[in-house]
Amino acid sequence: MREKSEGLFYNVDWLTVTIYLLLMMMGWFNIYSAVYDPVKSDVFNMERLESKQLLFAVLSILLAFSILIIDASFFTVSAYALYGGVVLLNLLVLVAGTEIKGSHSWFKVGGFTFQPGEFAKWATALALAKFMSGVNPANLKKSVWTALGILGLPMAIIMVLQDETGVALVFSAFTIVLYREGIIQGWWLLVGLGIVLCVVLGIKYQDNFVYYAGSVVAIGIASLLFIRRRFKNILIVLFGVVFFIGALFAGPKVLEKMPEHQAGRIKVWLGLPVSQAIEDRYGYNTRQSMIAIGSGGAMGKGYLEGTQTKFRFVPEQETDFIFCTVGEEWGFAGSALVVLLYTILIVRLVFMAERQRSDFTRIYGYAVAAVLFFHLVINVGMTIGIIPVIGIPLPFFSYGGSSLISFTILVFIFVKLDSQRLLVLR
Amino acid sequence: MNQESRKFFIAGFALLVAVLYVVRLFYVQIVDDKYKLDARNQAFLYVTDYPPRGAIYDRNGKLLVYNQVAYDLMVVPRDLKNCDTAGLCKILNITIEDFKSRLKRLSGSLDFARQDYRSHIFESQMLPELNARIQERLYKFDGFYVQSRTVRKYPTPIAAHLLGYIGEVDDRITRKDKYYKSGDYIGKSGIEKGYEEYLRGKKGVQIKMRDVHNNIKGSFKNGLYDTASVPGLSLMSTLDADLQLYVEQLLQNKIGGLAAIDPTTGEILALVTSPTYDPNLLVGRDFPKNYSMLLQDTLGRPLFNRALQAMYPPGSTFKLMNSLIGLQEGTLTPQTTYGCARGFPLLGGKPKCHPHGSPTDLEGAIATSCNSYFSYVYKAIIDNNKVTRDTKDGYERWRQYVLSFGVGEKLGTDLPFDAKGIVPTSKYYDKVFGKNAWKALTLSGVGLGIGQGELSVTPLQMCNIVCAIANRGHFYTPHIIRSVGKDPKPLPQWAIKHQTMVTNKQHFEAVVQGMSSVMTAGTGRGVNVPELDMCGKTGTAQNPHGDDHSVFVCFAPRNNPKICVAVLVENAGYGSAWAAPIASLTIERYLTGKTNRPEMEKNMMEGDLIHKHPAGKKQTTH
């Protein structure tokens, strides 16, 4: 069906591409600043992170071209194969990978490392789109377990076997896609959020009257659901009540079961009384990150003038905490602009997804938007103390080839699919 | 069920989160200043560049105070983790508990000390020897560094009270004056306090940046906000170091004060209080120890500057003042004679007087210091019916005369903490005797005619009165600093001539004639040096708490006077016994550069009125 071959950039969504390039460029400049050294900084020295990132950016752009060249049907046809391949890669890394920071989730090739967990995001998005676009609307309810399985498999491998909680949590973003497709209902998400909230409340106010207050609220919510559903699913309602109260009481137990580093971060985040050692260890990142961002003021300290980031008070500042450099050197103006650009991109992706005639493209588009949104919320939220420290990168910004390349693939597959929205009806 | 409408929920949720995050960023970056402060504390090291304090010279260019280098041991509590605390305590000779309590005082709490990035002075003003021992092992004392400062050094240990001392600034001042930061030094008394703004210079600051490991990473913005220090200005004082030392020796082992002023300029030549102390005691880390030692001497009170702050009844020297006022008012002429019946006849012989020829004229009355005569003089001034309506009016008129001589109010000298003296108001006597229930005679009775009663002056004020007499009617504000910095021109405020209310020079000549007779034929004849043409007046100030104070005022030469002196020696009896010889020797030393009366000099220097009490018996005033 290539009767109207209009060239490489035919119907490409330029707004998306522009924001992508803009964010990647801003990201590179901020990485350059984060690792800046007046003597050693050198764009053409492959020992330096700024030049490596420049190489990744060039590779990413080449990759974006390649994706635009490939026929879109390649992705629909080989979605499952790509998914299977990436899952295998994630299993392979457990035995063939190199240990970095205590986890077996990286391949080492030459001077470069590569994390297959990042690739699982777009592969899973493809598989999910392939599966859900093929489901008969009548069988929607039954398909939920298969859909959850598709995203649960890589999530489980990455979380349990690779011990990369942050990367794994991203897969929960796909529930937004399931919600949009009607596979799960809005109140499922509300119940899910409620349970998370109950667990958090249980942790924060352990042995407190909030248990009882929380129980009452839980029963109240359950009753509301019950009234709306009119005796239809009384068992589900009862389950809900039990879940909420259970989550409240389970909170402290969950905390006990958590590995020390996670429990420590959560305690510090919730402001629970902790020993000085725990505070120093797990509160340090957030404190330093907020000092860096907060000291930026309205207009920032100026490019390459950040003291908190440049003098390494902020840990991981070129990767997970790159937003600190933005906040410190560009101030509120810069950090708000970055949040704004991401928001425009995400809303644009939702808009693009909705204009598709193809279910596959729509579902995939939502998956892209959901993944980017999840990264933005977690990464920026963690640097400004809203969310506990979870190590995931800021898309296009953070240093790292695996994440930049996989985000490029993620976005450009959708740009390619979208560009053929008028040609095909899959 | 319309699934498509869910896109609005999804996009709306994304927008909601974005707004929430932007609001949070606004709060953290713009509203809350906490992070900006934390950032500065962490990444900036403010290195203060302390300028050398100005030196102080005497009137002949002799150095009185200069700087020597001292070292402050600085601590950054956060970096103490690997410090050899025990070793440091041993060198500083303190216990581990002392160490911890100091740290607690500096950081607020030991818990906070662990994250306290600020630099504090841990041990101040270490002298080179102690510093050397610390430096040897400084590499073991993580978190400590040494910062050099200057402390004062006095080549000759004189004029401790005049020069004053410096010390660490207290919180009251750091809160009020932004220039000072905790740990800075400030002049606390004397010239050091009075001329603080000139002496201190201007601190410089270098803003260094440091990384998370506390390594210095160069200057902030290449030193754009750094400031260079400006050295303090040196001061040229009016003091004659040689004279000051000489008088300090004369007054040793006595309690009292002496002021010597050049009447033509108001320049203070010597201002001595006794007992005094070695100014080098209040320097360096032994300051607190020595200071409390000086405080504990409650008998001699060596920190108290009697010449400037102690208020004494002026005694008979005040008869000069009343003579001048009487003459100016026209109630007295040099020829006026009054009788004496071993006391003031109008009040039944009170105040008492000693045997002398009677009646006398003014010159004779000054020479013999007749108490009766000046009680008459005083009554006549107050009862001057030609110009005054009643006693109260007469008293207030007299009082204004006295104030015009710089008594009862601050003189405006450049030395801090000078006392005002006391000249009671009429309200005071209303309170004591009842409204309108007191007459001129009442006041003569309490001794206002002869310098007793509630009158109080400082030795400096006493000397200033003598200056006004020597100048025949005016004086210049007594001061200790002539000029500041390289400009040798005297400070403009010292050129202001203060005219007293006694304006007729003839009246002064009459009084000066009396003062001359004091030296040639009167109570001062024992200490006269004829070739110096001295004029003087003895006084014996009654002291309700013990033996009388010995007082003497004088100037020389009679015409074109060069020096005025006022001396008060506590509990030393007659003015002629101690005060007069000391004043006379002081004048001789200043005018001739030497003294020719070795025996008198020896007696004065060796006379010890503190440790063995003088055998003078109580007498009426001379």
Ligand SMILES: [Zn+2]
């Ligand atoms: Zn008499």
